[in-house]
Amino acid sequence: MNPKITIAGRSLVFNIFFVIVNLVGLTLLTMGNHVNFEASSFWMNLVGIALILISGFMLFVFKGRLMMSGVARVLVGGLFIVSGLVKANDPIGFSYKLEEYFEDGALAYRIKELFGTPGFSLEYFIQFALALSVIICVVEIILGVFIIIGGKIKLVMYLSVFMMLFFTFLTWHTANCDGSKKFLDRDTYAMSDPIAAMKIEEAKTNKEVKIVSQSSSELIVDEMKLPQCVSDCGCFGDAMKGSVGRSLTPEESLWKDLVVLYLCIWIFISQWIIEPNTRKENLVFTLLSLTVVGFFSWVFSWYFPILFAFIAIVSALWLKRSGGKLLSNYFGSKLAVTVLCAIFLFLVLRYEPMKDYRPYAIGSNLVEKMNDGKEGVYENMLRYKNSKTGEEKLFNAASKEYTDSKIWEDADWKYVDMVQKTIVPTKIASITEQFNPFIQVADLTPAESNLKIVQSILKDNQTQIVKVKNLSSDDVYDVPMEEFTLEEYTPEYYAVLDTVYQTSEEFNEISLRDYVISVDQIVMITSKNVEEANWASVETYKSIYAGCKKAGIPFIIVTNGSKEQIEAFRKRYKFDAPIFINDETELKAIARSNPSLMVLQKGIVAGKYSHRSTPTFDWLNKNIFVR
Numbered sequence: 001m002n003p004k005i006t007i008a009g010r011s012l013v014f015n016i017f018f019v020i021v022n023l024v025g026l027t028l029l030t031m032g033n034h035v036n037f038e039a040s041s042f043w044m045n046l047v048g049i050a051l052i053l054i055s056g057f058m059l060f061v062f063k064g065r066l067m068m069s070g071v072a073r074v075l076v077g078g079l080f081i082v083s084g085l086v087k088a089n090d091p092i093g094f095s096y097k098l099e100e101y102f103e104d105g106a107l108a109y110r111i112k113e114l115f116g117t118p119g120f121s122l123e124y125f126i127q128f129a130l131a132l133s134v135i136i137c138v139v140e141i142i143l144g145v146f147i148i149i150g151g152k153i154k155l156v157m158y159l160s161v162f163m164m165l166f167f168t169f170l171t172w173h174t175a176n177c178d179g180s181k182k183f184l185d186r187d188t189y190a191m192s193d194p195i196a197a198m199k200i201e202e203a204k205t206n207k208e209v210k211i212v213s214q215s216s217s218e219l220i221v222d223e224m225k226l227p228q229c230v231s232d233c234g235c236f237g238d239a240m241k242g243s244v245g246r247s248l249t250p251e252e253s254l255w256k257d258l259v260v261l262y263l264c265i266w267i268f269i270s271q272w273i274i275e276p277n278t279r280k281e282n283l284v285f286t287l288l289s290l291t292v293v294g295f296f297s298w299v300f301s302w303y304f305p306i307l308f309a310f311i312a313i314v315s316a317l318w319l320k321r322s323g324g325k326l327l328s329n330y331f332g333s334k335l336a337v338t339v340l341c342a343i344f345l346f347l348v349l350r351y352e353p354m355k356d357y358r359p360y361a362i363g364s365n366l367v368e369k370m371n372d373g374k375e376g377v378y379e380n381m382l383r384y385k386n387s388k389t390g391e392e393k394l395f396n397a398a399s400k401e402y403t404d405s406k407i408w409e410d411a412d413w414k415y416v417d418m419v420q421k422t423i424v425p426t427k428i429a430s431i432t433e434q435f436n437p438f439i440q441v442a443d444l445t446p447a448e449s450n451l452k453i454v455q456s457i458l459k460d461n462q463t464q465i466v467k468v469k470n471l472s473s474d475d476v477y478d479v480p481m482e483e484f485t486l487e488e489y490t491p492e493y494y495a496v497l498d499t500v501y502q503t504s505e506e507f508n509e510i511s512l513r514d515y516v517i518s519v520d521q522i523v524m525i526t527s528k529n530v531e532e533a534n535w536a537s538v539e540t541y542k543s544i545y546a547g548c549k550k551a552g553i554p555f556i557i558v559t560n561g562s563k564e565q566i567e568a569f570r571k572r573y574k575f576d577a578p579i580f581i582n583d584e585t586e587l588k589a590i591a592r593s594n595p596s597l598m599v600l601q602k603g604i605v606a607g608k609y610s611h612r613s614t615p616t617f618d619w620l621n622k623n624i625f626v627r
Contacts, residue, residue: 005273007067015064018055019071025051026262030255035422069270072263073147074285076160078292079260080144081309086239086300088137088345090353092592093238095133097230101170102126105228109183110173118186118222138341139163145312145337147267148289150277151320151330157268164261170233171257175250177229186212189219199223239300242357246427286313302355308344312337351610352592359430360590360598360605366517367603369430376426383416394421435590437512437524437558437580441503444510448578451554453515461507467497478502512556512580517603521626522554525577527595528587530561530569534594537614538573541597545577547617553625559595560584599624 009015025048031037032044059068087094101107102122112120125132143163146156189196196219203209208224232241233253240247248256267274277285293309316333323332348354356362359369381394384407393413395402407413439448441458448454464481468489476497479489489496516522525541527533548555557579559566566579590598593610599620600606607624609615615623 005063005066007070009059009063009065009067011062014062015059015067018058018062018064019068021051022055022059022068023071025049025055026259030259033255034252065266065270066273069267069274070285072266073150074288075292076260076263076267077144077148077285078289078309079296080140080147080160081289081312082293082296082300082305083236084137084140084144085305085308085344086236087133088141088341089348089355090238090357090592091133091137091345091349092130093353093358094137095129096588097232098129098133099126100228100230102129103228104185105183105225106230107170107173109185109225109227110177112185113183118184119188134345137345138338141312141341142334142337144309145316146330146333148285148313149282149316149333150274150285151316151333153267153274153276154271157264157271160264161261161268164257164264167235168254168257168261171235171250171254174230174233175254177227177250179227179229182208182224182226184222185225186220186222189221191215191217191219236300238357239302239355241430242359242361243299243301249425282317286310289313300355300357304354308340312340315340350612352596352608356608358589360608362605362608364605365603366431366435366600366605370432370435370517371429372427373429374424374427376422377424379421379423381419381421383419384413385416386412387414388412392416394419432586433513434583434586435513437516437556437582439510439580441508441510443563445576447576448510448580451556451578453512453519453554454510454578457510458503461504462501463504465500465502467500469495469497471495516556516600519554519600519602521599521601521606522556523548523620524555524598524600525557525559525595526582526587526590526598527557527559528584529594530559530565532594533559534611535569535573537595537611538575540614540616541577541595542573542575544597544614544617544620545575547621551621551625556580558582558587560587601626 027048028044029048029052032041032048037044059065102125104121104123106122108120108122111122112118139159140163143156143160146152147160189199191214199209199219199221200211200214203211203221210222212220212222214220231250232247233250235248235253235256238247290306290309294303294306297303297305315336319327319332319336320329322328326332327335344354360366379396382397382402383392383394385392393407395405395407408415444454449458466479466481466484468477468479468484469475470477471493481499516524523544545555547553555577557577558581559579560582561569570576570579590596591608591610593612595611596608597611597614598605598608607615607620
């Protein structure tokens with residue numbers, strides 16, 4: 001009978017040492033593939049790989065797999081819980097990211113390319129993006145808890161490795177997406193679709209468009225298209241961007257997944273010697289994993305995950321121990337964690353994320369968020385390639401290194417092209433010009449025209465017009481004042497009827513962007529889509545609008561929709577408030593609730609409320625409004 005393998009293995013001291021060496025090697029390998037360590041990448045990679053291989057071999061020799069897998073369980077379990085919870089905090093936002101990947105030119109293009117299937121599409125899954133978002137979050141949290149408590153470890157590790165292989169493929173695709181390299185796409189159009197006729201005509205002159213088949217009912221077209229590269233994998237939702245100031249780059253996300261996959265493999269190859277935790281082991285694993293969760297909570301400036309993780313782990317263990325005949329098992333543990341996740345998801349889906357990492361969170365200064373971008377620093381480099389070895393070198397044409405090398409005189413080295421090297425990447429402002437509530441002058445209704453700011457903007461864009469009548473033809477002309485002269489419009493032939501002010505013909509759009517972020521206070525109802533919004537609280541909004549008018553507080557609705565849709569909304573709800581248009585993508589970022597109420601005071605978000613938690617005007621007047 002084989003002796004039971006213990007955490008100490010053949011030598012506690014040696015195994016602790018080699019676990020540390022293995023993690024150091026993993027750290028060096030990861031750092032060696034980061035742009036910040038490019039100068040030392042060769043040696044970091046070499047030393048990192050050597051340390052991983054040597055320490056890995058010695059861990060097998062000294063039977064340290066259980067210790068290494070234990071460390072991996074703490075790290076992976078804690079990370080899975082945090083990663084799942086951060087995404088579950090904003091499942092709608094995560095679903096938007098999934099929708100990006102499901103677009104035909106995003107992830108699908110890679111599969112079309114790898115397997116030669118131009119007709120493959122993932123767009124069908126767009127309608128299930130929110131459901132998939134919820135499932136992924138819950139599964140990730142459950143796997144994290146079970147990895148920590150050692151429950152159903154074989155099944156859990158098969159699922160975990162499969163999940164990490166998928167996520168690694170996803171981040172590999174994101175990191176290696178070339179937005180300038182076209183792929184072959186196949187689309188099917190109904191012959192009644194106007195696009196079908198356009199494609200038939202386009203195929204006559206465009207070599208990148210080819211008619212595969214045509215019948216009386218449908219048209220199949222092959223076309224070379226540019227991919228839609230996703231710049232942010234959404235691994236931690238908006239948490240990284242909202243707390244650290246930026247998201248992980250695609251390359252960083254890829255290496256993060258490779259590290260987690262590596263740790264998962266250690267647990268996977270040790271699954272046959274991992275047994276369910278004893279009481280003492282549960283205490284140790286719980287405390288250590290909560291330390292990992294605490295670290296990420298500190299990074300994300302949100303400490304609720306520590307409480308959530310503690311409750312999830314304790315609930316899973318308690319129900320397994322005290323759940324009776326039916327639930328005193330790992331099914332009961334899974335049920336406990338699932339119920340906990342369901343309660344959390346129910347709350348954030350009905351209202352807003354518990355922790356708002358978006359630039360429109362309560363307390364955010366929109367003016368600062370509009371100006372926190374930074375210009376990047378780039379360097380043009382000459383690329384040379386050795387025709388014999390294939391080695392490439394980059395040189396700054398103005399550097400001494402380049403002139404001293406005289407590489408252009410070496411017949412083995414050939415100039416390839418000029419590439420741009422990123423020294424400091426460009427940081428786009430948290431709030432871009434996509435936040436711009438506007439209305440076309442031609443679409444103004446009395447509701448908007450009665451706003452003082454609109455009247456002021458119109459006045460500032462007026463031009464003086466002289467109305468002149470031609471005495472011989474009785475025609476009346478509008479002549480700009482700067483073009484009117486008595487020499488041209490002599491009293492003998494023309495009569496001056498009046499001088500009026502009217503809006504310049506060149507001015508056709510009114511923007512409230514600057515006004516909204518500078519006015520003392522303003523109430524904004526935001527809706528990403530006026531037709532799809534839940535207007536159950538419309539009577540409350542109407543009473544707030546009435547109170548604001550009486551108190552002299554500006555009130556506007558900012559939505560996305562056509563003129564016809566907006567008029568239908570006004571007519572249906574008898575709500576004649578000023579309505580302005582904004583890009584739907586930015587409205588999604590402002591609030592997940594559709595609609596939502598936001599109060600701004602000199603550009604600072606003083607309050608934000610989902611439609612299910614809309615306060616009354618009296619409450620706002622007492623607690624939010626500045627008097």
